[in-house]
Amino acid sequence: MDQFLQQLVNGLSIGSIYALMAVGYSLVYSIMNFSNFAHGSVIMLGAYFGFYALTALGVPFSVAFFIAACGTAAVAVILERLAYKPLRDRRAPFLYFIITAMGASIFIDNSVIATIGPTPKTFPSELLPSFLQGMPLEWGALNVGRIDIAIFVVAAICLGLLMLFIDLTKLGKAIQATAYNMKASALMGINPNFVIILVFAIGGGLAGVAGVLYGMKYQVFPQMSSITLKSFIAAVFGGLGSLPGALLGSVLLALIETFVSGYLSTQYRDLFAFIILITMLVVRPSGIMGRDAEDKA
Amino acid sequence: MQKVLYGILAAAMALSVNAQTANTVKIGWFGPETGDSALWGQAELNTVQMMAADYNAKGGITIGGKKYKVQIIAYDDKGDSVEAVNVAKRLISQDKVVAIVGAQGSGEAIPVATIVDAAKIPLVASTATNPKVTVSDSGAVNSYVFRACFTDPYQGKVAAYFASQKLGKRKAAIFMTIDDPYSTGLSQYFKENFEKAGGKVVSEVSYTSGEKDFRAPLTKIKAANPDVIFIPAYYNDVALAAKQARDLGIKQLLLGGDGWPSDNLISLAGTALEGCLFINHLDMDGLAAKPMRDEYRAKYHKNAELNSYMVHDALLMVVDAMQRANSINSVAIQKALLTCNIQGITGHIKIGPNHDPVGKEAWLIKLVGPNMKFQEKFATAN
Numbered sequence: 001m002d003q004f005l006q007q008l009v010n011g012l013s014i015g016s017i018y019a020l021m022a023v024g025y026s027l028v029y030s031i032m033n034f035s036n037f038a039h040g041s042v043i044m045l046g047a048y049f050g051f052y053a054l055t056a057l058g059v060p061f062s063v064a065f066f067i068a069a070c071g072t073a074a075v076a077v078i079l080e081r082l083a084y085k086p087l088r089d090r091r092a093p094f095l096y097f098i099i100t101a102m103g104a105s106i107f108i109d110n111s112v113i114a115t116i117g118p119t120p121k122t123f124p125s126e127l128l129p130s131f132l133q134g135m136p137l138e139w140g141a142l143n144v145g146r147i148d149i150a151i152f153v154v155a156a157i158c159l160g161l162l163m164l165f166i167d168l169t170k171l172g173k174a175i176q177a178t179a180y181n182m183k184a185s186a187l188m189g190i191n192p193n194f195v196i197i198l199v200f201a202i203g204g205g206l207a208g209v210a211g212v213l214y215g216m217k218y219q220v221f222p223q224m225s226s227i228t229l230k231s232f233i234a235a236v237f238g239g240l241g242s243l244p245g246a247l248l249g250s251v252l253l254a255l256i257e258t259f260v261s262g263y264l265s266t267q268y269r270d271l272f273a274f275i276i277l278i279t280m281l282v283v284r285p286s287g288i289m290g291r292d293a294e295d296k297a
Numbered sequence: 298m299q300k301v302l303y304g305i306l307a308a309a310m311a312l313s314v315n316a317q318t319a320n321t322v323k324i325g326w327f328g329p330e331t332g333d334s335a336l337w338g339q340a341e342l343n344t345v346q347m348m349a350a351d352y353n354a355k356g357g358i359t360i361g362g363k364k365y366k367v368q369i370i371a372y373d374d375k376g377d378s379v380e381a382v383n384v385a386k387r388l389i390s391q392d393k394v395v396a397i398v399g400a401q402g403s404g405e406a407i408p409v410a411t412i413v414d415a416a417k418i419p420l421v422a423s424t425a426t427n428p429k430v431t432v433s434d435s436g437a438v439n440s441y442v443f444r445a446c447f448t449d450p451y452q453g454k455v456a457a458y459f460a461s462q463k464l465g466k467r468k469a470a471i472f473m474t475i476d477d478p479y480s481t482g483l484s485q486y487f488k489e490n491f492e493k494a495g496g497k498v499v500s501e502v503s504y505t506s507g508e509k510d511f512r513a514p515l516t517k518i519k520a521a522n523p524d525v526i527f528i529p530a531y532y533n534d535v536a537l538a539a540k541q542a543r544d545l546g547i548k549q550l551l552l553g554g555d556g557w558p559s560d561n562l563i564s565l566a567g568t569a570l571e572g573c574l575f576i577n578h579l580d581m582d583g584l585a586a587k588p589m590r591d592e593y594r595a596k597y598h599k600n601a602e603l604n605s606y607m608v609h610d611a612l613l614m615v616v617d618a619m620q621r622a623n624s625i626n627s628v629a630i631q632k633a634l635l636t637c638n639i640q641g642i643t644g645h646i647k648i649g650p651n652h653d654p655v656g657k658e659a660w661l662i663k664l665v666g667p668n669m670k671f672q673e674k675f676a677t678a679n
Contacts, residue, residue, distance in 0.1 A: 003520045006545070010512040118335045120533055122565050136544045143546035218509040218537060219565065223333075227509065261513035266504045267475055269513075 002141035007262040013148035015254030016155035020210035021231035022246040024203035030179040030241035034097040040225030041108035046072040046211025047220040069208035076204025112222040120221035151213045239290025322365040322625045325388035325397040329376035340602035361623035381405035389416045398611040403427030403479045410442045419631045423607040431652040445610040447657045453486025455659040461494035468499045470523035475503035483529035531556040536565035543569045558603040570664045577660045579643040580671040610641030
């Protein structure tokens with residue numbers, strides 16, 4: 001029982017990071033109908049922004065967080081303007097977007113390897129706020145790392161705010177309308193270009209938060225973007241384009257992974273993750289909470 | 298007649314080309330300059346280039362009464378076995394090196410072994426400790442493959458002996474990288490010897506390289522409640538595993554092998570590894586290592602890694618073999634390597650029947666604050 005609870009906590013802490021990452025994939029997909037594979041690289045940049053804001057600039061932790069989120073939001077928007085907008089203007093097929101996204105991802109990853117280097121870095125624990133330092137919290141045999149709690153709380157706050165924003169504000173309604181039908185909403189006076197920039201900025205900002213949290217929990221390294229592939233699976237699992245779906249998919253995927261590696265063996269973990277992905281695509285291509293079936297590319 | 302003439306001309310030209318390059322000896326190196334183990338690959342490359350520069354500053358090395366300049370030809374294998382095979386082939390067929398050093402990972406050295414054997418080019422591996430590097434699956438010794446380091450069976454034996462006899466631990470857990478022959482091999486030798494000594498391995502769990510979250514398998518180890526946890530992995534994974542283990546409330550001593558020593562280990566792990574122990578090839582803060590440690594730091598402004606010392610000894614073995622063979626012929630170098638008997642920085646290297654150094658000492662190092670403190674050294678029968 002102790003072990004079960006511990007694995008549950010382990011799974012939830014991974015799930016909340018997946019969720020922050022998956023939301024970025026889902027948001028962009030809901031508007032532009034393609035999977036922005038450069039998202040993982042933006043997350044990686046967020047971790048580096050946060051790391052250098054903290055160590056090189058020496059700003060307080062909360063400011064470092066803010067800098068990272070703003071930095072990645074800017075990177076995501078610039079990426080949209082430079083890489084995707086020219087394609088949109090030419091009405092390129094969606095396949096071109098995906099290839100461009102992969103190219104951008106490889107470009108960003110290798111730029112970091114070439115300039116900063118491949119060696120992993122750790123957030124120095126003495127620079128973290130005091131409530132994140134020190135021993136893990138203990139309840140009987142259950143141990144919960146302080147950073148894991150922080151990740152859970154931050155992820156819940158960010159995602160809660162995002163859902164409120166989308167459901168309650170005018171801008172949120174504009175995103176919903178554009179996701180539903182870009183042409184019709186444009187005719188109603190919603191500027192699609194503005195909505196797209198907004199979506200990339202929000203997704204980018206969350207990527208920054210996710211990157212810093214990931215870097216704190218593990219390490220900061222250029223190959224981080226490949227790990228975000230899991231959050232993409234989670235987004236597809238939950239239903240690409242659906243925010244609650246991305247959340248649910250992330251938590252479920254993380255729990256399944258953790259229990260498989262905890263009770264069976266780590267070797268089976270990815271096997272199960274991908275079997276779930278494929279089964280889902282065959283049986284219910286729209287995912288748990290997704291809209292109608294479309295290309296999940 | 299014309300054909301014969303052309304033949305003679307071509308031969309003469311080939312000879313003259315040879316004559317021009319006759320005072321340079323080409324030695325190949327490959328290892329990871331990028332990727333996860335880039336830190337160690339770069340440390341090796343820096344070292345062999347530093348040594349070549351030192352030899353050449355003295356006018357080269359004397360072989361058979363002639364001075365030869367040393368030229369290092371280096372390729373990045375990205376820590377990838379396929380890439381390692383490609384670059385080894387390139388070193389042999391395109392660059393025509395007389396010998397190769399490096400091949401730090403067993404995963405890269407094993408596939409390359411068959412290639413150098415077929416091409417009859419000696420390879421002296423720096424830190425590839427898996428037994429299959431020098432002895433193939435069929436049990437035959439790979440004639441052209443040698444190494445400067447002790448092997449995993451030896452290392453596993455020392456670690457098991459230390460854990461059971463010196464520390465008196467009865468129950469051990471093993472946390473290994475399932476897709477790395479270094480890690481699985483070392484685990485197996487540790488387990489065999491630990492159980493032979495009366496101990497019991499109560500939990501054996503693994504992860505796949507590239508993973509960053511080890512909490513699920515570590516929770517399994519915690520439930521088994523061992524006295525000591527053996528982690529035969531590389532420093533980066535060790536640091537992550539140690540931190541996560543402490544997060545899960547695992548307070549036991551962690552014990553490791555020669556994948557641990559790195560300048561980055563402690564900065565990555567923070568206090569999670571305080572008091573933990575590992576087996577190394579030398580005392581990197583000791584007297585024997587001092588001249589090279591100082592020269593390396595003066596030249597590259599950072600600390601030499603374990604791989605620097607190991608590849609130093611590997612290149613030393615090649616140079617010594619060339620000098621004793623009085624030749625830069627690859628076959629002659631191989632013959633001389635068979636009788637290698639020199640003093641390196643990492644200890645006395647006497648090549649045994651399996652092309653491994655025999656009776657090399659293993660050094661036990663403890664992590665104390667920011668330092669790696671030498672505890673004691675062992676030499677058991679191989």
